[in-house]
Amino acid sequence: MDRLTNSDLSDLIALRRDLHRRPEISGEERETAACIAGALRALPVDRVITGLGGHGVAGVIEGAAPGPTVLLRCELDALPIHETGTPDWQSEIPGKGHLCGHDGHMVTVLGVGRILCRTRPARGRVVLMFQPAEEDGTGAIAVCEDSGFAPLAPDWAFALHNEPDVPRGVAHVPDGLASPPSVGLRLAFTGTEAHACAPETGTSPGDAMAALMTALPALSGGTFPQDGYRLVTLTHAVLGAPAFGIAPGRGEVWITCRTTSDASLAELEAMIRDQAARAAEAAGLTLEVTEHDRFLAGINTPEAAALLRAAASEAGLDAVPGVPLRASEDFGRFGHDCPSAMLLLGAGPGPALHNPDFDFDDDLIAPGAALLVGAVRRVTG
Secondary structure (H helix, E strand, O other): OOOOOHHHHHHHHHHHHHHHHOOOEOOOOHHHHHHHHHHHHHOOOOEEEEEEOOOEEEEEEEOOOOOOEEEEEEEOOEEOOOOOOOOOOOOOOOOOEOOOOHHHHHHHHHHHHHHHHHOOOOOOEEEEEEEOOOOOOOHHHHHHHOHHHHHHOOOEEEEEEEEEEEEOOEEEOOOEEEEOOEEEEEEEEEOEOEEOOOHHHOEOOHHHHHHHHHHOHHHOEOOOOOOOOEEEEEEEEEEOOOOOOEEOOEEEEEEEEEOOOHHHHHHHHHHHHHHHHHHHHHOOOEEEEEEEEEEOOEEEOHHHHHHHHHHHHHOOOEEEOOOOOOOOOHHHHHHHOOOEEEEEEEEEOOOOOOOOOOOOOHHHHHHHHHHHHHHHHHHHO
C-alpha cells in the first residue's frame, strides 16, 4: 500500500524534530546532509550520492525495468532567524531556525523513499534530491551545474512546499508561474568623510541615498501574479559611522526586486542600476552594485502540473490551480531541463513562513508523501 504506516510516521516525526533542534543555514548543512545520507542508506536506497552543489544529497531508487527518471526535490537549509516558538524541539542553535518547514519537507521525501523501497517502481528510477542552499538562491543552480548530477538528470521533477496561506486539505498547483524571480541589489556609495562641524568639506551620500530610498520602491506596481507586476522592497540601509563628530562619506542601500518573469526582472534591474548611477554621478559619488540571492522564475509546465494535481486529488486533497507562491523559490532551475511542477500544500491557518514562531505541522507528512508517491507512480508505474 502506498501509504506510510503509524510506525513510519512515528519515526519520521521524531527525525523531523531532531532536525528542527539542529538547524544549519545555507552552505553550512554538513550535519544535516550526513543525517539524511544515513537515513537513505538505512532504507536502503540503491545509491547515495553526496556533495552535490555543496552539501546536497541524492538517493536513487531503481525500478524493475528501464524508463524515465523522476526527481523529487526538498531542501536541507534553515534560516538565520532566532526561533521564538517554544515547542519541546525548539532550535538549540541561537539565531538559527527551521522556520520555513524544510525539516518537514526532508522527512516527507524520506517517507516517499520508505514507500518506494517497499514497492519499487515498475520502470525507470526515482531520485530523492535533498538540495542545499535554497534560501539564498544558490543551491539548485549549484546542484544542476555539478558534474556529479549529470548522470541523475531527470525526465520529470516535482517538489512541494508547505503554505500557511493555503487552507488545510487544499493543494495549489498553478499552471505557469509557480514562484517569482527575484534578486537582491546592494548599492554601495563612496564619497569623502568630513568633520561634523564642516560637512561642506566632504561629500556625503546621504541626500542621494535618501532620494533613492523613496524613488526605488516607487517603481513598484501592478498586481501579483499578473504581467507587469513589480515589487521593489527596501531591506536595509546604513550611512556613515556611528559617531557624532564625522559627516558620512560612505553608505549602502539594499533592495530586493521581484517580478513575474526573468525578462521583466532584468528590465527592472536595469532601471534601478541606471537611477542609482545617475544619482551617484550627480552627487559626486562612486557607486558599486553587487547582486545577491538571485532566484530564477519557477514555472510549472502544464503536463507536470496536471499530473501533480491528479496525484494530490487521489491523496484526498482538494487540488486546484490556485495562485503562485509570492516568495521566490529556486526549484525553478530544475524545470529548465525537463517538465516540472511545485505544489503548495495547505497548512493554514498559522504563523507565516519565516516568522520566528513558525513550526512545520507534522500532520502534513502523510498527505505530502502520498501525493508525491502518486506522482511517481503516474510516470513510472
